[in-house]
Amino acid sequence: MSNRVTKAVFPVAGFGTRFLPATKSVPKEILPLVDRPLIQYAIDEARAAGITEFIFVTSRGKSALEDYFDSAPELETALQEGKKHSLIETLRQTDMDSGAVAYIRQQERRGLGHAVWCARRLIGDEPFAVILPDDVIDAETPCLEQMIESYREIGGNMVAAMEVARENVSSYGILDVADSVGSTMRVRGMVEKPKVENAPSNLAVIGRYILTPKVLENLDSMKAGAGGEIQLTDAIAGEISSSQNVHAFRFKGRRFDCGTKSGYLQATVAFGLARDELRDEFLEFLRSAVDTEVPIPAARAV
Ligand code: G1P
Numbered sequence: 001m002s003n004r005v006t007k008a009v010f011p012v013a014g015f016g017t018r019f020l021p022a023t024k025s026v027p028k029e030i031l032p033l034v035d036r037p038l039i040q041y042a043i044d045e046a047r048a049a050g051i052t053e054f055i056f057v058t059s060r061g062k063s064a065l066e067d068y069f070d071s072a073p074e075l076e077t078a079l080q081e082g083k084k085h086s087l088i089e090t091l092r093q094t095d096m097d098s099g100a101v102a103y104i105r106q107q108e109r110r111g112l113g114h115a116v117w118c119a120r121r122l123i124g125d126e127p128f129a130v131i132l133p134d135d136v137i138d139a140e141t142p143c144l145e146q147m148i149e150s151y152r153e154i155g156g157n158m159v160a161a162m163e164v165a166r167e168n169v170s171s172y173g174i175l176d177v178a179d180s181v182g183s184t185m186r187v188r189g190m191v192e193k194p195k196v197e198n199a200p201s202n203l204a205v206i207g208r209y210i211l212t213p214k215v216l217e218n219l220d221s222m223k224a225g226a227g228g229e230i231q232l233t234d235a236i237a238g239e240i241s242s243s244q245n246v247h248a249f250r251f252k253g254r255r256f257d258c259g260t261k262s263g264y265l266q267a268t269v270a271f272g273l274a275r276d277e278l279r280d281e282f283l284e285f286l287r288s289a290v291d292t293e294v295p296i297p298a299a300r301a302v
Contacts, residue, residue, distance in 0.1 A: 139252055
């Protein structure tokens with residue numbers, strides 16, 4: 001089995017109920033941070049890490065995602081005729097090599113583990129990455145690239161990890177770790193969405209994984225875990241005692257939980273401020289918005 005990681009799975013089958021009504025007709029992964037959809041950030045991170053095959057686990061109502069990675073000849077012609085060269089360049093970000101993208105449908109929503117299992121035939125007998133596009137990570141060296149670098153030395157299975165507030169542990173896969181060497185820690189146990197009182201720590205799994213095909217075999221048993229769903233965390237935990245150890249990787253970077261409204265808004269502010277062309281005007285607005293002496297009236301919600 002080669003040690004190179006060239007395939008990444010993007011589970012994108014969820015309803016995105018937290019963003020209804022927008023997600024009634026627009027997949028959550030197409031929602032933009034400034035002007036780039038969440039999925040574009042995930043793809044760019046995968047590319048930077050050397051991924052060349054992109055596997056999307058989708059569901060009904062997600063065809064906008066397929067269109068996003070397709071060519072758009074009418075649009076390109078119109079931009080060319082209008083000599084909009086920089087916009088043509090912008091569109092290039094969405095170009096994917098022919099045959100590099102595969103879509104597989106998860107017919108029933110049975111959990112993250114089940115979604116990844118749906119891609120098993122496309123993954124085959126190789127180590128692979130999983131990226132959850134909800135978790136957007138702003139980092140000098142993209143998170144998955146940091147992990148691959150470390151994975152090359154230690155192999156096995158690896159999950160991205162960071163500390164979360166104790167009261168939020170029940171929203172995450174939580175790790176019990178032993179000794180750490182640099183950024184990597186040996187995992188002794190992991191539990192999906194524990195109650196605060198049962199959590200072994202406040203070190204949470206964040207949506208970046210490098211996994212061995214053995215994890216897919218563990219998913220074959222289809223055992224339901226937390227929330228009655230087939231959990232990826234449980235399938236990875238099944239490898240802890242085997243020789244294919246599990247490592248947690250403490251990445252350098254800032255993670256935004258774009259699966260929640262608050263995290264999504266925070267990411268919008270952070271990525272908006274990072275844009276030279278927006279920064280000054282946006283900063284001025286933000287300053288006045290929080291200035292209690294001259295408050296900007298809140299926008300009407302509905
Ligand atoms: C998933 C995983 C969980 C992980 C989290 C990170 O949960 O099941 O282990 O900690 O992503 O974002 P979800 O957010 O899909 O409920």
